[in-house]
Amino acid sequence: MKIAVCIKQVPDTTNVRINPETNTLMREGVESIINPFDMYALEEGLRLKEKHGGTVTAVSMGPPQVENALREAISLGVDEAILLSDRAFAGADTLATAYTLARALRKIGKVDIILMGRQAIDGDTGQVGPGVAENMGLPHVTEIRKIESIDEDGTIVVERLLDDGYLRLKSKLPVLLTVVKEINEPRLPSLKGKMAAKKAEITCWNHEDIELDMQRIGLTGSPTQVMRIFTPPKPSGGKIFEGDVQQAVSELLKELRAAGAPIGQGKE
Amino acid sequence: MNYFLTEEQQMIKDLAAKIAKEKVEPVALEYDEKGTFPWDIVEVLAKSDLFRVFIPEEYDGLGGGIMEMSLVVEELSKACGGIALAYAASGLGTIPIILFGSEEQKKRYLPRLAAGEILAAFALTEPDAGSDAAAVKTRAVADGEEYVINGTKQWITNGGEASIYTVIALTDPTRGPRGASAVLVEKDTPGFDFGKKEDKMGIRGSVTRELIFTDCRVPKSNILGREGGGFLVAMKTFDQSRPGVAAQALGIAQSALDKAVAYSQERKQFGKPVSSFQGVQFMLADMATQVEAARALTYAAARTIDSGARNVSRISAMAKVFASDTAMKVTTDAVQVYGGYGYMKEYPVEKLMRDAKITQIYEGTNQIQREVIALQLIKESLQRKE
Numbered sequence: 001m002k003i004a005v006c007i008k009q010v011p012d013t014t015n016v017r018i019n020p021e022t023n024t025l026m027r028e029g030v031e032s033i034i035n036p037f038d039m040y041a042l043e044e045g046l047r048l049k050e051k052h053g054g055t056v057t058a059v060s061m062g063p064p065q066v067e068n069a070l071r072e073a074i075s076l077g078v079d080e081a082i083l084l085s086d087r088a089f090a091g092a093d094t095l096a097t098a099y100t101l102a103r104a105l106r107k108i109g110k111v112d113i114i115l116m117g118r119q120a121i122d123g124d125t126g127q128v129g130p131g132v133a134e135n136m137g138l139p140h141v142t143e144i145r146k147i148e149s150i151d152e153d154g155t156i157v158v159e160r161l162l163d164d165g166y167l168r169l170k171s172k173l174p175v176l177l178t179v180v181k182e183i184n185e186p187r188l189p190s191l192k193g194k195m196a197a198k199k200a201e202i203t204c205w206n207h208e209d210i211e212l213d214m215q216r217i218g219l220t221g222s223p224t225q226v227m228r229i230f231t232p233p234k235p236s237g238g239k240i241f242e243g244d245v246q247q248a249v250s251e252l253l254k255e256l257r258a259a260g261a262p263i264g265q266g267k268e
Numbered sequence: 269m270n271y272f273l274t275e276e277q278q279m280i281k282d283l284a285a286k287i288a289k290e291k292v293e294p295v296a297l298e299y300d301e302k303g304t305f306p307w308d309i310v311e312v313l314a315k316s317d318l319f320r321v322f323i324p325e326e327y328d329g330l331g332g333g334i335m336e337m338s339l340v341v342e343e344l345s346k347a348c349g350g351i352a353l354a355y356a357a358s359g360l361g362t363i364p365i366i367l368f369g370s371e372e373q374k375k376r377y378l379p380r381l382a383a384g385e386i387l388a389a390f391a392l393t394e395p396d397a398g399s400d401a402a403a404v405k406t407r408a409v410a411d412g413e414e415y416v417i418n419g420t421k422q423w424i425t426n427g428g429e430a431s432i433y434t435v436i437a438l439t440d441p442t443r444g445p446r447g448a449s450a451v452l453v454e455k456d457t458p459g460f461d462f463g464k465k466e467d468k469m470g471i472r473g474s475v476t477r478e479l480i481f482t483d484c485r486v487p488k489s490n491i492l493g494r495e496g497g498g499f500l501v502a503m504k505t506f507d508q509s510r511p512g513v514a515a516q517a518l519g520i521a522q523s524a525l526d527k528a529v530a531y532s533q534e535r536k537q538f539g540k541p542v543s544s545f546q547g548v549q550f551m552l553a554d555m556a557t558q559v560e561a562a563r564a565l566t567y568a569a570a571r572t573i574d575s576g577a578r579n580v581s582r583i584s585a586m587a588k589v590f591a592s593d594t595a596m597k598v599t600t601d602a603v604q605v606y607g608g609y610g611y612m613k614e615y616p617v618e619k620l621m622r623d624a625k626i627t628q629i630y631e632g633t634n635q636i637q638r639e640v641i642a643l644q645l646i647k648e649s650l651q652r653k654e
Binding site for chain 2: 191194195
């Protein structure tokens, strides 16, 4: 079984800096980690490999320093790592990113399962997973909490997390899945893995290595325009009614009515 | 302070620190309360290759030594001195096999110990033989191609949990200390049972138990080193294991210092954080100075051993004495900085104080260590005069 896991390197802090001109994240000088949701995708990929055999390939797009994230993936047990790095890829929104990743995954060849985290903790869009699947013409299931079974005939059964339960879904391979944190507990690296990661070769692809439409990548291929990034103002005021519930509700209703709220005269 | 760790040592330290923070810290209080053995953590340490660091490469280890082991013990002890001991005690049980094991014995046990599949333990202490190690009463009587072991060992760390035990027993009681031998005994050998599990003051995340031998037969090939060489095995093992105890004390002390510094800035009295009072500042300064000195001495001892130096008893004893006395003092001072809260179980420093105390006692009391140091000084002085 060939498994690919797409990972994103994200800043390890809530205190991110924004480039005032481009309104994009400034990654330089901020400590970076693998997007925590992608850690669950990596773990699931490694568990699938341990159960069904095969290989796990980690793919990531970003500046050269993303190599560190890929080395960490190797230290966990990933077989191969591919870095998509090129100035032409820079400034990509989710559409251009999904397109670029899809083209790279096509180049890898036959992949049975593509795994990703449900979303990245910096952008929080959750769009890249489904976007990659659409670009590749593959089925996808988002927010998987469990892979129940994979049959010999290429049928996969998964559980998709909902607010108040879960959906059991069946799909044909190849498929793209995005995972939630309920799916597993990511492993820690081993020393042998870390030593292997230090020496491992990271394959690096630029725009010339992948067959792609230059109009669909980087800033050019990104219809999303970030106008402004700001911290929403904290809601101020507010009042907490404490004590006995009956009494607190009565007081709340009284104040709302006094403020002119159109509330009926029910029993109090 | 820069201790010029190699890239590999830094990697080991970082990984141990990550495990301590993410896996050990969240369960430390639970184990302290229950007093059970932390198998789940042992499994994490095994998967991360941390049992490999001090085992030679030819037996599936990573080829490091006492320095690497000490780095792991120090980091784990910052999160829990008890859980760290479960690791360190297996190290203590592994050292005699590395030092004195035959090729066959090493092949049989070291790869599995390196993988963390099994744990080791070391058994010297008896009800009437602690610091006076020569008072051992456990017998190993030769009978054909076997030894028949009878006796009781006391306060054995990892007892009942470890799979392989180095047991010091008398093979020839007429020869006194020269009649003792080190014998490997596997768990589940008929006649080898476990007695009382101790209810301890601290290091409760580790298990301490009695070993009971009743006509327990092991092949003569299980002897470590030569017959009659048991005390040599014990002394050489302790020479190498003491920096591990020092590292445990060091981790506990560092944790106490870190917590005291943080708390002193939170706790307000007379309208100011207590860290603004010189009385508290001087305590913190002394604590930090002592911890750093303990670290320097511990690493120096570990590196001296790893360099292959011949006589390491003195530096090894010095590291153990100084780091454990420091741990006791610094944890006591941390409780003082916390004031009344420090005495309460809801706050973390009382556990550190309980965990610290044992480091002054086991693997040779600090009084015995001082005797080792002094005797070495006198011996060297006499040699210079000759």
